[in-house]
Amino acid sequence: MKHYRVYAALIVVALAIIGAFLHPLALVLGFTPFDPRGLISFLEGAREVIADLLGWGVLSVIAVMLFYVVRGRTLQSRAKSLPPGNVSAPILDQIGSPRVAVAITAYNDAEATAQAVRDFRRQPGVVRVLVIDNNSSDKTAALAEAAGATVVRETRQGYGYACIRGLTEALQAREANVIVLTEGDGTFFADDLPKFLSYITQVDLVVGNRVVRGMIDNDSQMDYFFTWGNMAVALLLRLRFWDGRHLGPAGLSDVGCTYRAIRRSALERILPDLSVGSYHFSPHMLLVAIDRNLSVIEIPIRLRRRIGDSKGASQSFWKGFRIGVAMIWHIMTFSLKPSRLVPSVMEPTMQAANGHSAMPSSADAAVELSARRIKP
Numbered sequence: 001m002k003h004y005r006v007y008a009a010l011i012v013v014a015l016a017i018i019g020a021f022l023h024p025l026a027l028v029l030g031f032t033p034f035d036p037r038g039l040i041s042f043l044e045g046a047r048e049v050i051a052d053l054l055g056w057g058v059l060s061v062i063a064v065m066l067f068y069v070v071r072g073r074t075l076q077s078r079a080k081s082l083p084p085g086n087v088s089a090p091i092l093d094q095i096g097s098p099r100v101a102v103a104i105t106a107y108n109d110a111e112a113t114a115q116a117v118r119d120f121r122r123q124p125g126v127v128r129v130l131v132i133d134n135n136s137s138d139k140t141a142a143l144a145e146a147a148g149a150t151v152v153r154e155t156r157q158g159y160g161y162a163c164i165r166g167l168t169e170a171l172q173a174r175e176a177n178v179i180v181l182t183e184g185d186g187t188f189f190a191d192d193l194p195k196f197l198s199y200i201t202q203v204d205l206v207v208g209n210r211v212v213r214g215m216i217d218n219d220s221q222m223d224y225f226f227t228w229g230n231m232a233v234a235l236l237l238r239l240r241f242w243d244g245r246h247l248g249p250a251g252l253s254d255v256g257c258t259y260r261a262i263r264r265s266a267l268e269r270i271l272p273d274l275s276v277g278s279y280h281f282s283p284h285m286l287l288v289a290i291d292r293n294l295s296v297i298e299i300p301i302r303l304r305r306r307i308g309d310s311k312g313a314s315q316s317f318w319k320g321f322r323i324g325v326a327m328i329w330h331i332m333t334f335s336l337k338p339s340r341l342v343p344s345v346m347e348p349t350m351q352a353a354n355g356h357s358a359m360p361s362s363a364d365a366a367v368e369l370s371a372r373r374i375k376p
Ligand SMILES: Nc1nc2c(ncn2[C@@H]2O[C@H](COP(=O)(O)OP(=O)(O)O)[C@@H](O)[C@H]2O)c(=O)[nH]1
Pocket: 104, 105, 106, 107, 108, 109, 134, 157, 158, 159, 162, 182, 183, 184, 185, 221, 306, 309, 310, 311, 312, 313, 314, 315
């Protein structure tokens, strides 16, 4: 049932576009040689119905918003008469000082990947740098190894497969309590890492945001198409997981950013559910994380021009468009298979390997709760 908001939003957009085209269409029909009066009056009638629907829709949204504002204020003034309570911020297991394993996806990006390895190895807290070589035919693997990375070859071709392999391999670095995923294409800044780490002590997953004005180089891949596209798809994702007050549980405005940091305990929980091997892996991981009640935030990061040619969404307009449609379709149809949840939560070896305090985190509790809820 969670899907209905996404469908409703898409229907509203479709109606607005159709409605906007009806009037110019009627004007064009006026120039045709046959008598278009019947058709024109039908089109005008349809336009009026659509305009009425959208108008009443906007009024209804304003009425609902007013209701929530008034209700919130009323509850607040009632709460003031009670003794002060606890702040309801998420209680997470203590992470102490972050020890980071960085997983870098790489596909025929020899120089850029080697540079990324050197940059990340210099960052404080980084204990391991892995490069996931996705069948590169150039010197990606050799240069990455020479730069000090542990190179892993993922034979299943695809950005998502490379990401999943990177996350899986990074978990093998037992000393790491934070896993960072990024690309070896020269777009991201290794020295943005401390920003991620300052938040990972407070939340489960920190995702980079590449649509913040002033942070993104003009010649980066985030042109108008990708900026608007990411913001629009992020809005759908927020509608999918609506919480009213914050327009979705995570204030997301970018869905395609690979650069992200996740706590070991959180990754262990969601890894068995990550299944998308192609380019819509980024929103897929967000969907899984939010569905599993992980706390997710987005932070502004910098982005610069890519080194070498894009092999992904930025390769061409149509490739970007196709990936965008795949992301929207995935957000509309996503539902987590409950069967995958139980092993990921109950797996004793993973729990033992976790290395955290015996105190369960709020996310642990939430997952255990939902595990109980869906118990077969
Ligand atoms: N295109 C593509 N990228 C892959 C693949 N496997 C791993 N990658 C990596 O995934 C990341 C995204 O690709 P990229 O060319 O940067 O796409 P862009 O960010 O849209 O320009 C890069 O780090 C690639 O090296 C694959 O099969 N295809």
